[in-house]
Amino acid sequence: MARSKIRTNDPIGLRNRVLDVAARSFQSSGFAATSTHDLVRMAGVTGGALHHHFPTKKALALAVIGERVAAELGETWVATVRDAPSAAAGILQAFDTVAAALDAQGSVSGCPLGNLALELSLADADLRGALASEYRVWRDAIADRVRRDREQGEASYAPDPEAFANVVIALFTGAMTIAKAEQDSTALKAAADQLRTIMR
Amino acid sequence: MARSKIRTNDPIGLRNRVLDVAARSFQSSGFAATSTHDLVRMAGVTGGALHHHFPTKKALALAVIGERVAAELGETWVATVRDAPSAAAGILQAFDTVAAALDAQGSVSGCPLGNLALELSLADADLRGALASEYRVWRDAIADRVRRDREQGEASYAPDPEAFANVVIALFTGAMTIAKAEQDSTALKAAADQLRTIMR
DSSP states (O other): OOGGGSOSSOHHHHHHHHHHHHHHHHHHTOSTTOOHHHHHHHHTOOHHHHHHHOSSHHHHHHHIIIIIIHHHHIIIIIIHHHHSSSHHHHHHHHHHHHHHHHHHHTOOOOOHHHHHHHHHTTTOHHHHHHHHHHHHHHHHHHHHHHHHHHHTTOOTTOSSHHHHHHHHHHHHHHHHHHHHHHTSSHHHHHHHHHHHHHTO | OOGGGSOSSOHHHHHHHHHHHHHHHHHHTOSTTOOHHHHHHHHTOOHHHHHHHOSSHHHHHHHIIIIIIHHHHIIIIIIHHHHSSSHHHHHHHHHHHHHHHHHHHTOOOOOHHHHHHHHHTTTOHHHHHHHHHHHHHHHHHHHHHHHHHHHTTOOTTOSSHHHHHHHHHHHHHHHHHHHHHHTSSHHHHHHHHHHHHHTO
């Protein structure tokens, strides 16, 4: 559908389009490097419509974190770890899914949460709170799954489920940073192999 | 010394002052969020002097990576790992030093290399090359130290020294990202504890 044909009286569609474009641009170019002008152009909306839904760039960042980044985290990690036969299986599945996606895309733009965490944590207390809250959701999902395994007498590799969840998230996040600098998934695969050994 | 008293005919001092200020601001606020105007003000130099030493912001970023970030990496990691009695001792010392510094500062601005890697890797091929080169130096330093241990029949925890070096760097980098979002060194300590267990 040509942009000029998009119905302008579809506020939810418009809001979603802005969020999609903003989430993508914040991830590939960064928050500071994305201008309101870029967003207006890429989303095919007017400046007035953008301002109506997101009066400030901070409001837009909060919505990207709380809706788009949270949804991606929920799908890639929270649901995967919750529904897998074990914490180990879920964790390795999440790594494998992301590594396969990077190889298929042929380019690495990094972890959506990690990118924004490094750029925005010191910029604003509300943004930092929103970012820290996503790390908490991520950590709780892994720690809860490890605890369920431990109640069955398994996951002896993780005597402290919270600390182990931090290790998994750190390995993933850091490997995605190296992968972005090298545009190559080698570090992510090394991280998954190390976790496979730890969780054996 | 008051800024107005700084000798203007000290080009090396001026260049260093700009690099110090830029490295600090790139780390705490980010590259895109640091304006030339900020740099001129914070370094107490004229726009012309800034432009003389760093004709573009990209030239400044390359110098920050190749001089300031490389020096910090060299001190915190390369020299520490090289001079320690073992790879394990050097790696844990680097984690402990950084964790102690974070606790003493009471604030976390993140890993200088990781911050710039996430922000700039997709922005420019030369910047990405400079960032990837620092990860290579870091990885080589750890892998070389592990190989020296293995020649003495030690470090059996790392059959693939390159892959293990990636794991160490990923753990550190990711833990610093979480620490920045949470303004707390807990994740860094969890990462160090996991490495201590792996390298036992």
